[in-house]
Amino acid sequence: MKETVILGVDTSCDDTGVGVVRGGRVVANVVASQTALHTAYGGVMPEQASREHLSVIDTVLTRALLEADVTLDDVTHVAATYGPGLVGALLVGLTYAKGLAWARGLPFVPVHHLEGHIASALGASALGASALGASSLTENAEPPFLCLIASGGHTSLFDVRAWGDYGELGRSRDDAAGEAFDKAARLLGLGYPGGPALGRLAATGDPDAYPFTLPLRGQKGFDFSFSGLKTAVSVLLQRQPDADKADVAASFEHAIVESLVRTTLRAAAATGYGTLVVAGGVAANLRLRERLQETPLTVRVPPFELATDNGAMIALAAHARLQAGLDEGDLSVDATPYLPLSDASRTRDESARS
Amino acid sequence: MVYLGLDCASPYLALALYQNGVLARFCEEVGRDHAGRITGALDALFAQAGLTPHDLAGVTVGVGPGSYTGLRVGVAAAKGIAQGLDLPLRGESSLLALAATALGEGRPRGVVALDARRGGVYAGVFRWRPEGITQEGELVKGQRETLQEQGLPYFEGIPPDAAYLAQCAARGANTVTPLYL
Numbered sequence: 001m002k003e004t005v006i007l008g009v010d011t012s013c014d015d016t017g018v019g020v021v022r023g024g025r026v027v028a029n030v031v032a033s034q035t036a037l038h039t040a041y042g043g044v045m046p047e048q049a050s051r052e053h054l055s056v057i058d059t060v061l062t063r064a065l066l067e068a069d070v071t072l073d074d075v076t077h078v079a080a081t082y083g084p085g086l087v088g089a090l091l092v093g094l095t096y097a098k099g100l101a102w103a104r105g106l107p108f109v110p111v112h113h114l115e116g117h118i119a120s121a122l123g124a125s126a127l128g129a130s131a132l133g134a135s136s137l138t139e140n141a142e143p144p145f146l147c148l149i150a151s152g153g154h155t156s157l158f159d160v161r162a163w164g165d166y167g168e169l170g171r172s173r174d175d176a177a178g179e180a181f182d183k184a185a186r187l188l189g190l191g192y193p194g195g196p197a198l199g200r201l202a203a204t205g206d207p208d209a210y211p212f213t214l215p216l217r218g219q220k221g222f223d224f225s226f227s228g229l230k231t232a233v234s235v236l237l238q239r240q241p242d243a244d245k246a247d248v249a250a251s252f253e254h255a256i257v258e259s260l261v262r263t264t265l266r267a268a269a270a271t272g273y274g275t276l277v278v279a280g281g282v283a284a285n286l287r288l289r290e291r292l293q294e295t296p297l298t299v300r301v302p303p304f305e306l307a308t309d310n311g312a313m314i315a316l317a318a319h320a321r322l323q324a325g326l327d328e329g330d331l332s333v334d335a336t337p338y339l340p341l342s343d344a345s346r347t348r349d350e351s352a353r354s
Numbered sequence: 355m356v357y358l359g360l361d362c363a364s365p366y367l368a369l370a371l372y373q374n375g376v377l378a379r380f381c382e383e384v385g386r387d388h389a390g391r392i393t394g395a396l397d398a399l400f401a402q403a404g405l406t407p408h409d410l411a412g413v414t415v416g417v418g419p420g421s422y423t424g425l426r427v428g429v430a431a432a433k434g435i436a437q438g439l440d441l442p443l444r445g446e447s448s449l450l451a452l453a454a455t456a457l458g459e460g461r462p463r464g465v466v467a468l469d470a471r472r473g474g475v476y477a478g479v480f481r482w483r484p485e486g487i488t489q490e491g492e493l494v495k496g497q498r499e500t501l502q503e504q505g506l507p508y509f510e511g512i513p514p515d516a517a518y519l520a521q522c523a524a525r526g527a528n529t530v531t532p533l534y535l
Contacts, residue, residue, distance in 0.1 A: 047422070054426055054532065058433050072438060088423060092430045095389055099434025102393045103407045331393035 004322065005070055006077045007061070007100075008315025011053040011093030012085025012113045013153055014044045018060045019312025020068035020075075021319050026123050028068035029305055029312035032056045035193065042192045050088035057096050064311070072104065077328075079109040079318035081116060083336030085153075090335035098331050109318035110333040113309075114341045117149045117279040118160055119317035120302040124277060141300045146273045148264050150288075151280030151308070152178035152193065155224050155260075157267050158341065160277075163324040168342045169267050170222030177256055177282045180226035184233045184252050188245050198249050199285050205250030207287075210236060210243075212255040214262070222267045229255055257288045265295060274298055283307040355411040356403075358435070359519030362388040362428030363420025363448035364468060366513040369399045372520035378403035381513050388427040412441050412523035416448035416514060418533035419476040419493065420468055425532055433530070445530035446522050453480035453487050454518030456509040464507035470495055475510060476535055477501050487518070495535055 003023045010017040014035065020028040034052050038044050065071060080097035083090060094110075101108040121141040143165075147158040155172035175183065178195055185194020190201065212232050215225040233252050236243060264276060276297045282288065284304045292299045306313055322328070356377065361368045367384045371377040380399045384391050400406060415432035418425040425448070436443035453466045457480060467477035475498050479490045494501075502508045 050422075050426060051532070051534065054429055054433075057430070058437050061437065072440075088426065091389055091423065092426055095392070095427050095430035096434040098393055099431035100438035101434075102396060103435040103438035105407070332390055334387075334390040 002076065004076045004319065005074045006079055006109075006315040006318050007064070007075050007097070008111070008116075008311040008313065008318060009080040009093040009097040010113065010116065010309055010311045010314045011057070011089050012081045013089060013309060014038055014049045015309045016053050016056050016060050016093070017309060017311035017314075018064040019310055019315045020064055020070060021312060021315035022068065022070070024122065024319050024323070026306065026312045026316065027070070028064040029310050030060050030064040030067060031305070031310050032060050039192055042186065044086070046086045046088055049086060050092055053089055053092040057092060075104070075106065077107050077109055077318060077322070079111050079314050081113045081314055082110040082333050083112065083339040085113055085337060087335050087337040090337065094333070094335050102331055107328040108331050109321060110329045111314045111317045112339060112341050114149060114154060114156065114158070115166070115317045116313040117151070118147045118158060118166065118277065119320050120279045120306045120313040121145070121147070121277040121300060122316045122320060123306045123312070124300040124302040141275055141277050144273060145275040145277055146264065146268050146271055147277045147279060148260065149280045150177040150260060150278070150282035152176055152182060152195070154280065155226070157222050157264060159271055163320040164326045166341050168340065169271070170224065170263065172224040172226060174225055174227035175230065177224070177226060177260060178280065180230050180256060181282070183230045184249070187230070187233050187237055188249060195281070196284070199253065199287070201246050202249040202253040202287065205244065205246030205248070207250040207254035209247035210251035212251055214255055214259050222263050224259060224263060226256065226259075253285070253287055257285070257291050260288060261291050261295065265297075268297055275300065279307055281308040355524065356405060356409045357520040357523035358410055358413045359451075359516040359521070359523065360413070360428055360432060361416030361448050361451050361514040361516055361519060362392070363416050363418045363425040364452070364514060367391055367395055368451070368514045368516040369395055370516035370520050371399060371403045371405065372517050376517045377405070379517060381516065386421070386423065388424050392427065392431050407435065407439060410439060410441055412444065412526070414444040414446055414519040414523040415530065416451050416519060417445040417530060418448050419470070419535040420448050422534060429530060429532055442523070442527035443530055444523050444525065444528050446519055447489070447493070447533065448514060449476065449478050449493065450480070450487060450489065451514035451516060451519050452509065452512055453482070454515035455512050456507075457482035457487060461507060464509055465501050465504060467498070467501060467508065467510040469510065470535070473497065475501065479506065493533070493535070
C-alpha cells in the first residue's frame with residue numbers, strides 16, 4: 001500500500017491547526033493561536049474566532065505543507081474535526097477541508113475532536129523517557145489504554161478499547177480542568193489565559209497552606225467537578241485579601257492535581273489498564289506530571305504542541321482509523337457542536353448519511 | 355476556460371459553471387443547510403456539465419452581506435476548492451449576484467436588498483450594462499419601506515445568479531474579504 005499522507009484540520013475553538021501525518025508520523029503541525037485576539041475579552045469570543053479561522057486557514061495550510069516538505073499531489077487523505085466545539089469555528093475548518101478533498105477527489109475522514117486528543121498518544125512518549133527514547137517510534141501507545149483528557153474545554157476519562165471504540169468513564173460535571181486553572185488565575189490577577197502562569201506561581205508556594213476540599217469525594221463513578229474549587233479560591237481571597245498568592249495557587253493546583261490523579265487511579269484499577277495517556281493542555285502541568293510519575297502506571301504524554309488543540313492529532317486519528325480498517329467518511333458530514341465521543345464512534349456512519 | 359461561481363449568503367445555495375455562456379446551474383433554497391448540502395450540489399453541478407473540478411480555471415465566491423454562517427460556509431468551501439486546485443479565487447458582493455438575477459436590458463437599474471433581520475435590509479442601487487453590472491453608491495443597512503419609496507424597482511428575496519459570479523472569475527484573483535455587516 002502506498003504510504004499515506006494525511007492532512008488534518010482542527011478549528012474547534014480558538015486555534016487554527018493544520019497538521020500532516022506521513023506513514024503514521026507527524027511531519028508538520030502548524031497552529032495559528034488566537035489567544036492575543038481573545039485576551040482583551042478574557043475568554044473566547046465565538047464570532048471573532050470564526051472570522052479569524054476563515055482569514056488564516058489557507059496560509060496555515062500552506063505553512064503546514066512547507067513544513068512537511070510535501071505538495072498537495074502527495075496528499076492521500078483529508079481529515080477534519082466535525083465536533084464538538086464552537087459551531088461557527090468548526091464549520092470553517094470542516095467546510096474548507098471538505099472543499100479541498102472534494103476538489104482533489106480525495107477520501108475525507110471526519111474526526112471527533114476528542115478522538116484526536118486520544119490519538120495524540122501515537123506521538124507520545126513515556127513520561128520521564130530520555131530525549132532519545134522520546135523520538136523512538138516504539139514508544140507509541142496502542143490500545144487498550146486509559147486516556148485522561150484535561151484541557152480548557154474538556155476533562156474526561158476514556159476507556160480506549162481499540163481505535164474507534166471508546167467508552168467514557170467519567171467527565172467534568174461543570175468546568176474543565178484547564179478552565180478552572182484559567183478562572184482561578186484570573187481571580188489571582190494573572191491575566192488570561194492564566195493557567196500556565198498559575199502553574200509557575202504555584203511552584204513557589206506551599207501546597208498545604210490552604211487545604212481545599214477535594215471535589216466529589218466518595219463517588220463511585222469517575223466524574224470530575226472543579227467549579228467548587230474556583231469558588232473556594234474566590235471566597236478565600238475575599239476573606240483574606242492578603243493571602244499569599246503563591247500559596248493559594250499551589251494549594252489550588254494541588255487540589256486539582258489530586259482530584260485528577262486519584263480519580264484516574266481508581267479508573268485504572270477498575271479497568272485493569274496499566275497504561276495511561278494524558279492529553280490536553282493540562283498534560284503540560286509539571287505537578288500533574290510529577291504526581292503521575294509516583295504512580296504505578298506507565299504514563300505517556302504527547303509533546304506540548306501535540307497535547308493542546310492542533311491539526312496533527314486529527315491526522316493521527318484518521319491514520320489510526322484507516323489502519324484499523326474503519327470507514328473513511330462522507331463529505332455530507334456537518335459540524336456538530338455537541339457530540340459525546342462514545343456515541344460518535346458508533347453512530348458516525350448513520351449521521352454522515354442522514 | 356471554465357469558471358465556478360458560488361454563493362451561500364442567502365437562504366439559497368447557488369452554484370454555476372460558466373464558459374462563454376452558462377454550462378450548468380444549481381440553485382435551491384436550503385435555509386441554513388449550506389454546509390451539509392454543498393459538496394452534493396457541486397457533484398450534481400459538474401455531472402450536469404460533464405466536467406470535473408480539474409477543468410476549472412477560476413472561482414468566484416459571494417462574500418456577503420448576508421447570514422454570517424452562510425457566507426462563511428461559501429468562503430471556506432471556495433478557499434478549499436481554489437487552494438486544492440491552485441486556482442485564482444475572487445470575492446464579489448452577494449448583492450451583485452442578486453442584481454444579476456433582477457436586472458437586464460429591459461430593466462437596467464434597481465434597488466437590490468437582502469433581509470438583515472430585525473426589520474432591516476442590506477441594500478444597494480445597481481445598474482446593468484451590456485459589459486457588466488455595477489453598484490452605484492454605497493452598500494447600506496436600512497429600512498425596507500424607505501428603500502421602496504425611492505422610485506426605483508425594488509428586489510428582495512430573489513435567488514442569486516451564481517453564473518454572473520462565475521463570469522467575474524475571468525477577471526482574476528482579488529482579496530477575498532467577507533462583508534460582515
